[in-house]
Amino acid sequence: MLFRERYENDLWLIRGSQAWVIAGIAGAALLALPLLVKGYLIYNVTLFFVYALVALSLAVLVGLTGQVSLGHAGFLAAGAYTHAILTQQGVPYVLAILAAVAVTALLGVLIGVPALRLEGPYLAIATLGFGLAIQQILNNWALVGASTGTLVDRPMLFGIDFYGDRPYYYLVLALAGFVTWLLFNLERSHVGRAFRATRDADLAAQMSGIGLARYKTLAFVISAGVAGLAGALYGPLVGYITPEGFNLMLSIKFLLMTIVGGLGFLPGALLGAGFITGLDVYLSTFRAWSQLAFGLVVIGIMMLEPAGLYGRWLKIKRFWKSWPL
Amino acid sequence: MNGLDSLVQALVSGASIGSVYALVALGLVLLYRTTRILNFAHGDLGVAGTFIAYTLLTQLRIPFGLSFLLALVAAAAIGMLIYLLLVRPAKNQSELGLLILTLGLALALGGLDALLFGTSNKVVPTLVPDQILRFGGVSLSLVSLITSLFGVVLMVALWALLTFTKLGVAMRAVAQREDVAEAVGLPVRTVLMATWAAAAVLATAAALLFAPTTLLNPTMMLDPLSKGFVAAVIGGMNSLPGAVLGGYLLGILELLVGVYISLEFKASFAFLVVVLVLVLKPHGLLGRADVKRV
Numbered sequence: 274m275l276f277r278e279r280y281e282n283d284l285w286l287i288r289g290s291q292a293w294v295i296a297g298i299a300g301a302a303l304l305a306l307p308l309l310v311k312g313y314l315i316y317n318v319t320l321f322f323v324y325a326l327v328a329l330s331l332a333v334l335v336g337l338t339g340q341v342s343l344g345h346a347g348f349l350a351a352g353a354y355t356h357a358i359l360t361q362q363g364v365p366y367v368l369a370i371l372a373a374v375a376v377t378a379l380l381g382v383l384i385g386v387p388a389l390r391l392e393g394p395y396l397a398i399a400t401l402g403f404g405l406a407i408q409q410i411l412n413n414w415a416l417v418g419a420s421t422g423t424l425v426d427r428p429m430l431f432g433i434d435f436y437g438d439r440p441y442y443y444l445v446l447a448l449a450g451f452v453t454w455l456l457f458n459l460e461r462s463h464v465g466r467a468f469r470a471t472r473d474a475d476l477a478a479q480m481s482g483i484g485l486a487r488y489k490t491l492a493f494v495i496s497a498g499v500a501g502l503a504g505a506l507y508g509p510l511v512g513y514i515t516p517e518g519f520n521l522m523l524s525i526k527f528l529l530m531t532i533v534g535g536l537g538f539l540p541g542a543l544l545g546a547g548f549i550t551g552l553d554v555y556l557s558t559f560r561a562w563s564q565l566a567f568g569l570v571v572i573g574i575m576m577l578e579p580a581g582l583y584g585r586w587l588k589i590k591r592f593w594k595s596w597p598l
Numbered sequence: 599m600n601g602l603d604s605l606v607q608a609l610v611s612g613a614s615i616g617s618v619y620a621l622v623a624l625g626l627v628l629l630y631r632t633t634r635i636l637n638f639a640h641g642d643l644g645v646a647g648t649f650i651a652y653t654l655l656t657q658l659r660i661p662f663g664l665s666f667l668l669a670l671v672a673a674a675a676i677g678m679l680i681y682l683l684l685v686r687p688a689k690n691q692s693e694l695g696l697l698i699l700t701l702g703l704a705l706a707l708g709g710l711d712a713l714l715f716g717t718s719n720k721v722v723p724t725l726v727p728d729q730i731l732r733f734g735g736v737s738l739s740l741v742s743l744i745t746s747l748f749g750v751v752l753m754v755a756l757w758a759l760l761t762f763t764k765l766g767v768a769m770r771a772v773a774q775r776e777d778v779a780e781a782v783g784l785p786v787r788t789v790l791m792a793t794w795a796a797a798a799v800l801a802t803a804a805a806l807l808f809a810p811t812t813l814l815n816p817t818m819m820l821d822p823l824s825k826g827f828v829a830a831v832i833g834g835m836n837s838l839p840g841a842v843l844g845g846y847l848l849g850i851l852e853l854l855v856g857v858y859i860s861l862e863f864k865a866s867f868a869f870l871v872v873v874l875v876l877v878l879k880p881h882g883l884l885g886r887a888d889v890k891r892v
Contacts, residue, residue, distance in 0.1 A: 341694060387873060390880040393693060394636045398831040399876055402869025405824065409866035521824075525701055532698050561713055568706025572684060575699040579690035 303446060307439045315438045316510075317554050322449040323507045325546035328530035329456050330499035332542035335531055337465060338492040339472035340388060341397045344404030345527045348497045350519035351377045351407060352504025354417055357425045357514060366428035370448075370505045377501025378494045385493025389486055404524045411516035422515030425508035445506050452499060453543075459495070460539055468492055526553075533574050535583030544582045607736050608853045614742040616849020617749035618808045622819075622826025623833065623841035624756060625800030631836040632773040632793045634693050635685070639700040640801045640826070641819030642707035643680075647673035647802025648809050648818075649715050652722055662723070666806060670799050677798025678791045685794070686787070711816040719813035722806075745807045752803055753842055756796070760838070769793055773836075825852075828868045832875050834885015843883060 307315050327345055335341050352373040359369040384403055388396055412420050427436045434440065459465050467488045470478035479485050508514050526549055534545020552570060556563040578585050622640065629637050651669035654660045660668070680703065688699055731738050760766035768789045771779040780786045808822055829848045833840025848868060855867045881887050 335694070387877050391876055392880075394630065394835050395831055395876055395880060395882070397636060397697070398827045399869075399872055401824070402828065402872050406866040406869045529698060529701065532694060536694065562709070565706050565709030565713060568702045568704070568709055571702030572699060572706060575690050575695055575702060576684065576688045579692070579695060 307442050312438045315442050317550070319438070319442045319445050319510055321547055321550045322445045323503050323510060324527070324530065324550050325543050326449050326452060326503035326506070327500050327527050328534065328542040328546035329453060329539060330496040330503070331527050331531045332534075332536075332539050333456060333459070333468070333499070334492050334496035335528070336537040336539070336542070337460065337468035337472060338489060340489060340492065341393075341528075342400040342496070343397050343521070343524050343528060344384075344400035344402070344407075345496075345500050346519040346521070346523040347404035347407035348377050348380060348500035349504040349507060349523070350411060350514075350516070351380055352501030353425070353508040353514050353519075354411060354423075354504075355501070356505035357423050357508050358417060360426065360428075361423070366430055370502065373505035374498045374501045377504070378498035380501075381494040381497025382490060384497070385490040388493060389489055401521065401524070404519075404521060408516050408519055411519075418515075420516060422513055422518075424513055425511075427509040427512075441510065445510065448502070448506060452502060456499070457539055464488070464491070529571060533571065533581055535581030535585075538581075538583045541581050541583030544586075548582060603736055604857065608857045609850055610736060610738055611742075612850030612853030613846055614738075614746045614849070615811075615853070616846035617746045618804055618822055618845075619825045619829045619849050620842045620845025621749050621752060621800055621804035621807065622822050623829035623845045624753065624838060625797045625804065626826055626830045627833070627835060627838055627841040628756070628800065629793060629797040630830070631838075632769060633685070633696075633790060635696045635700060636693075636827075637700045637797065638697065638823075639680075639703040639707060640797070641805070641823030642704045642711070642816075643673065643676065643798050644801035644803075644805030644808075645711055645814075645816060645819050646676065646707055647798070648722070648805040648814055649711055651802075651806060652715075652720060652809075652814055655723060669806065670802055673798040673802035674795035677794040677796075680798075681791050681794040686790075708816050715816070717815055719815050722809040722814050741810050745810070748803075749807060752800070756800070756838070759796070765789070765792055769796075825868055828872050830882075831872055832882055834882025836886060837882065837884040840882055840884030 303318075306318060327349060330348075331342060331345055355373040355376045356369045359372055360366065364372070384400065388399065391399055411417055417423055427441055428444075430444070460468075467478070467483045470481070470483055471485055471488055475485055511518075530545035530549045531542050532545070533548060534543070535541025552567065556566050559566060574581070580587070622644075626637060626640055629635055629640075647669045650672050651665050654665035654668055655662065658665075684699065684703065685696065688696065690696070690699070729740050731740055731743065758766075760770060768779070768784050769792065771782075771784060772786055772789045772793075776786060779789075804822065804826070805819055809818065812818060825848060826845070829844035830841050831844070832848060833842070833844030848871065851871060852867060859867075875883065879885075
């Protein structure tokens with residue numbers, strides 16, 4: 274199922290038997306993975322889940338509504354710190370997670386409203402500034418440990434201790450999987466179509482009765498909230514958060530994930546998150562060469578494949594569908 | 599030091615760092631208005647040029663002025679090569695795709711610098727031994743005075759290039775409408791190459807001027823680059839006078855905040871200014887809105 278030929282195609286969550294097979298295999302593999310491999314890989318795959326959430330949130334913002342953000346590390350930091358402070362005060366885990374999402378969603382409104390008037394480079398720099406400002410504020414805030422950072426514990430939930438890498442992996446998988454399912458559903462709902470309409474032709478969308486201000490702000494709120502959730506999952510995963518960890522480079526990497534994966538496709542964001550996270554881990558073994566190699570790979574993808582990894586996958590599928598004609 | 603003196607002192611020092619911001623912003627705006635590329639590799643281009651100058655100066659013992667000039671020439675060549683080898687053949691020509699391309703380039707250049715020269719700090723020698731000049735209660739370092747003057751000279755040179763030369767007129771024409779410029783017979787590719795070269799020269803000049811006030815290392819230009827972006831956005835991404843205005847404004851405001859309000863707040867202050875300016879004027883102080891054709 275490559276092209277959407279009927280209205281129903283637009284509504285299906287998983288399109289065609291092939292997609293079911295892929296989704297099934299991926300799901301089974303992710304469920305079985307912690308039983309088969311060692312701790313280091315489990316940690317990295319959990320990190321991939323967290324990054325995939327941020328990449329998805331950016332895919333909604335940049336890919337669906339066409340608003341760029343270079344400050345998503347700021348939302349991640351806000352979520353991580355909100356969660357960390359609240360759990361240190363003895364607030365239950367579930368409430369702390371919800372609060373982290375609420376706080377970052379509120380920040381999303383705060384950024385989304387001025388962002389309504391901005392576009393292109395202006396929005397890019399304004400959001401970049403937001404990310405740096407969050408980092409600066411955390412750096413000078415004694416309550417959260419300023420530049421030395423703060424410890425974050427892994428939760429005890431329903432009598433289950435999530436301290437180990439394996440239990441925590443399943444917790445993150447469950448939450449990230451749930452939100453991924455929500456976002457894929459969002460994309461095929463009327464909200465998703467409104468997002469795409471504002472991206473493709475804002476004037477025409479407005480003429481058709483789509484409130485631009487409403488949907489553009491909504492996109493920022495959803496994106497920020499998801500990134501905040503990712504932050505709340507990130508803190509306990511790494512165990513120790515510092516403002517320096519949420520630097521501009523991280524925001525850039527999130528944007529790279531969405532674009533390298535394939536802008537405008539939610540599965541692309543997952544692919545991109547996996548690719549960039551994996552590349553990062555793999556290249557770190559090369560030490561001094563890693564940054565150069567990373568840059569060259571990014572340049573290569575941008576030069577060769579405008580639609581990203583997912584776009585390339587679609588082309589391969591299309592080729593085999595019509596082969597040998 | 600009395601109140602007036604400290605105010606003048608803040609203005610003078612602010613203008614001195616502001617001239618670096620203005621130069622960075624000029625390079626960014628020059629490239630953006632012509633090619634629609636938000637160039638995140640600008641800082642690393644400048645650092646690469648500075649490393650070339652540093653090598654010529656300390657390893658080959660080429661005199662000061664000549665090695666700076668050679669570094670600028672090398673930067674121009676690098677700029678042209680980037681356009682010819684990376685930007686023009688790139689299949690992803692969307693604004694965001696090209697932005698990511700320059701991000702990749704920034705990483706690659708930074709990585710290359712670190713690989714070739716190491717990440718340790720190096721001291722870049724100055725043209726004259728530094729001394730402090732005093733005018734009444736206001737003191738000023740000789741090096742930063744020369745820096746500011748050189749910055750102004752460069753800005754005037756760029757203005758003259760764009761206003762009085764054929765190349766400059768062609769650059770402005772391509773910036774306005776690339777397709778029409780091509781239709782009337784302008785060599786658009788050459789003009790874009792020249793634009794990249796000019797932007798790279800501006801990047802290197804800014805980095806060379808900034809280097810003596812700090813230490814040379816691969817991440818030296820990170821802060822001036824983000825401030826340059828801020829200055830460019832405040833002034834308006836398609837306005838060259840706006841870039842200069844934004845640069846000086848930001849430099850001076852930043853210093854005033856550091857002196858009168860709080861030193862910790864100084865760094866994030868720039869971004870507060872951006873948000874304030876953009877909320878009031880979404881296309882910067884002197885920028886024009888792009889006309890959207892439906």
